Amino acid sequence: MRGNEFLDKMELVNSEYVEAAEKVPYKKKKSWVKWGVIAACLAMIVVVGTMIFNNSNTSPIFIGGIEREYKNISILCGESAIEWPWEYKTLSEQYTSVIIEGKEYTSTGIAIDSSLIGEPIGVYDVEGYDSYTDKKHQMQAEVFENSGISAEHIIAVKLGNEYYTFTYVEYNPPATLGEVLDEYNLANVLEFNRFRTYSGSTENGYFQIDDDTYIWDVLSNCRDATFIQDDTWNGSERDYISFTATSDALGVYKRVFYVSSDGYVRTNIFDYAYTFQIGEEAAGKIISYATENGIETIDEPYTNTLAGTITEISNGYIWVDDSILCKDASEGLIFKIPMDDLRISRCIDYEKIDIGDVVVVSFTGTIDVEAGYVVSGAYSVDKGTLSDGGVSVPE
Numbered sequence: 001m002r003g004n005e006f007l008d009k010m011e012l013v014n015s016e017y018v019e020a021a022e023k024v025p026y027k028k029k030k031s032w033v034k035w036g037v038i039a040a041c042l043a044m045i046v047v048v049g050t051m052i053f054n055n056s057n058t059s060p061i062f063i064g065g066i067e068r069e070y071k072n073i074s075i076l077c078g079e080s081a082i083e084w085p086w087e088y089k090t091l092s093e094q095y096t097s098v099i100i101e102g103k104e105y106t107s108t109g110i111a112i113d114s115s116l117i118g119e120p121i122g123v124y125d126v127e128g129y130d131s132y133t134d135k136k137h138q139m140q141a142e143v144f145e146n147s148g149i150s151a152e153h154i155i156a157v158k159l160g161n162e163y164y165t166f167t168y169v170e171y172n173p174p175a176t177l178g179e180v181l182d183e184y185n186l187a188n189v190l191e192f193n194r195f196r197t198y199s200g201s202t203e204n205g206y207f208q209i210d211d212d213t214y215i216w217d218v219l220s221n222c223r224d225a226t227f228i229q230d231d232t233w234n235g236s237e238r239d240y241i242s243f244t245a246t247s248d249a250l251g252v253y254k255r256v257f258y259v260s261s262d263g264y265v266r267t268n269i270f271d272y273a274y275t276f277q278i279g280e281e282a283a284g285k286i287i288s289y290a291t292e293n294g295i296e297t298i299d300e301p302y303t304n305t306l307a308g309t310i311t312e313i314s315n316g317y318i319w320v321d322d323s324i325l326c327k328d329a330s331e332g333l334i335f336k337i338p339m340d341d342l343r344i345s346r347c348i349d350y351e352k353i354d355i356g357d358v359v360v361v362s363f364t365g366t367i368d369v370e371a372g373y374v375v376s377g378a379y380s381v382d383k384g385t386l387s388d389g390g391v392s393v394p395e
Contacts, residue, residue: 064304064367064375066333070325086130086137088346091159095128095139098157098166105155105166108251112163116249117156118145126157147249148185154250165251169271177265177276178223187216189249190269192257194300195290201236207294218285219265222278228264230275238262241287244300245269253364254302259286306335306375307360307384307391310353316340317374318348320359324386336374337361337381347381360384360393 060067086094096107100121121143128137139159146156146165156163174180181187192212197204235242240260246253250269258266263280266273308322316339323332339345353359365377384391 062298063306064363064365065298066367066369066373068322068325068333069327069331070322071327083131084346085132086128088342088350090342092162092164094137095126095141095159097128098124098126098141098143098155100124100143100155103168105157105168107157108165108167110165110248110251110253112146112156112165112248114163116147117163118148120144121151121155126159147189149189149249150183153183165249167251167271171272173227173229173272173274175227176223177219177225177227177278180270180274180276181220181223184250184270187220190245190247190257192216192243192290194297195241195243195294197241197291198235199239205296206299207290208297209290209293209295211293214289215286218282218289219278222276222282225265225276225278225282228275228277231273233264233266233273233275235260241290254300259283259290261287304363304365305360306363307358308332308335310355310357310359313339313348313355318344318353318359318361318381320361324358325391333373335361335367336372337378338374338376341378343379344381351381351383353381353383358384358386358391360391 060069062068084093092107092109092111096109098105123140124143125138126141128139129135130137142158144156144158144163145151146154152168154165154167157166158164174183192209192215194206194208196206235258238260240258243257243259245255245257245267247269252269255269256267257269258264260266261280261283263277263283264275265278265283266275268274306320306322307325308320309324310318311321311334312319318337318339320335320337321332322335323329326332337344339348347353360382361375361378362380363375363378365375368374368376382393384393
């Protein structure tokens, strides 16, 4: 089942995230030219409807936490599902699977801090596949325990100087919530700090809390909550809150963790839908605590996008000026995109991006204002087209 069909069926992701999380299947390519044509087509497939920032003349938008006053524009962009040639892939993109005692662990592509690394497990062959040459590659890598999580489920693999989360995915739901809390060390690797509230299918707001200790205390008292096999569970039929679930240790990015007023928790952080019945009293405590302590905040898109004109490429940065989008061009800002990430430099090489080009930059990090509007976590840059007050990535 394709990624968005799976998530949509489970109703475990905000609708604006579904298309952005789409996984386009790759096809074997024989040449750079042919790859370029296919890549452009794939990019367009993903672009349509994935990331849209609409702005009226009265409402500002926020890009990586920075408030911008733009014209009445739409910026369309998406995560281009391009199969890069082997030499243009990062190490974590090249080597994606390892077999340990007959179990295949696959890379999430998410790096973790060295402070989360546990005891060594051993040295194993990590494999990768080059779809252009139909060739398998191997390299030996050290494997470690990850963040106190059972190695039956998740491990850390050292590739180069970085550690990456690899997971063993199988549908083997635990009998109780307590098993999940213990085996995944969940209270220590997952934070509940941003959430949406819903009345049926109606969203009531987006909030943040500073301390989730109470929530984990309540969940720890629900260790005997049983797993519920319910494929008909429907969020539109109940009131609930939906926490954003991001964890480097678990290898998940912006998944969801539901708590419903009728006594259920439901999540997709384990790739499958896991539902537990914690009871109305416990669920009510969590919902009340979150809503009473939550502060309304800026909604977060699945990924951040900024656009503008390249004014300079030097000193390890791309300099992007957003003046063309501003109501008052004199209020434009220049953002600095680091080029030391292969994911950015390969886009520049492939699309022959240069000074004067209009570009759309996608990133998952933040913007450091004090450092001179340096963008962290940028993973793609595409040539854009400015027309009718909007910027889009053309086919």
